[in-house]
Amino acid sequence: MTPILVAIACPIVATICYGGLCAVSPFGDCRRCRGMGHALKTDRKGRLKRGKDCRRCKATGKRIRAGRWLYNRWARVYRAGTG
Secondary structure, eight states, rough: OHHHHHHHHHHHHHHHHHHHHHOOEEEETTTTTTTTEEEEOTTSSOOOEEEEEOOTTTTTEEEEEEHHHHHHHHHHHHHHHHO
């Protein structure tokens, strides 16, 4: 394949793969708490303790992916316009 075809095919394949990922698994781990739902703290002896709940994901540990958020927004606008 020529370099131009590869340059065109790579973003298309990546977009299709990300769309499939958003369809199969619309939620990913929260970036702030890394999917735990809370922060980790250490006590004075250095042992890990459970910290406060994560405000970003509301202690669920999950967040909606950007692609799924865009799809949900598009579907909501489409339903509102056709109804």
